[in-house]
Amino acid sequence: MILKNQVVVIDAGNTSIKVGFFEKGRLERVHRTDLKGLKQIIEPKGGGDAIISSVLSLEKTNAIIKLFKSPILLTSETNLPIQLKYETKNTLGIDRICNAVFAHSQLKNGIGVIIDVGTCIKFDVISVKGEYLGGSISPGIQLRYNSLNDYTGNLPLLNIKSKTILTGIDTTTSIQSGIINGIQAEIQGFIDQYSSQFKNLTFFITGGDAQYFEFHSKNSIFANKNLTLVGLNDIYEFIA
Numbered sequence: 001m002i003l004k005n006q007v008v009v010i011d012a013g014n015t016s017i018k019v020g021f022f023e024k025g026r027l028e029r030v031h032r033t034d035l036k037g038l039k040q041i042i043e044p045k046g047g048g049d050a051i052i053s054s055v056l057s058l059e060k061t062n063a064i065i066k067l068f069k070s071p072i073l074l075t076s077e078t079n080l081p082i083q084l085k086y087e088t089k090n091t092l093g094i095d096r097i098c099n100a101v102f103a104h105s106q107l108k109n110g111i112g113v114i115i116d117v118g119t120c121i122k123f124d125v126i127s128v129k130g131e132y133l134g135g136s137i138s139p140g141i142q143l144r145y146n147s148l149n150d151y152t153g154n155l156p157l158l159n160i161k162s163k164t165i166l167t168g169i170d171t172t173t174s175i176q177s178g179i180i181n182g183i184q185a186e187i188q189g190f191i192d193q194y195s196s197q198f199k200n201l202t203f204f205i206t207g208g209d210a211q212y213f214e215f216h217s218k219n220s221i222f223a224n225k226n227l228t229l230v231g232l233n234d235i236y237e238f239i240a
Contacts, residue, residue: 005049008042009232011095012054012064014119015208020229025237030226035060042067051236053094053228072239074098074232081105081238082130093122095228096135100126102231103204106222110200114227115187115215117207119143123190138186141209144179161212184213191217 103112168174
């Protein structure tokens, strides 16, 4: 049910659609669903105030838009509370923008680095002045498992996300070690490199798969599984 004066915030990602319901700037409830489930959540009361971040196809994005009367579709051209110092703004993932907006709202000084561990592993950098500086993208857990199965003749398709031994004792644990321990090393390596390059760093952790990894730094680390949704709502309040 959509209540009066409630803002619906939608983060339509590659794996699932997250829906947040905000009242007076506070996140009250969250649903993780697909397009069919989203229609069941929204349609009983019709549209309402909404902002949408989508990396889905134009067809699927339009299907989400039609659920609301006059939603805001976030793009790289949307008026934002941050400056995008990115050479190809039109290719910048909308979820990365939302994450950067949230981090900027929380920064007291220095530089914020957002680590989003989901379908892809994304690092994004924002300054206390509100300048989005860029970041990195690499495949997430399942994409790495899929690629090993897709591009080899005999390696099995796995979907194991738990920690494992360093030295695999069979094909399954060898693949699992390469993927899980490899990502752990990648994350820590990036944290160490950013820590050596910038002073006054704050790390922000989010993403559905972040729970499977450890994050170590001498700098401050904050975790928020709904970081993207809150950033979206921050953008809505800035525009409204």
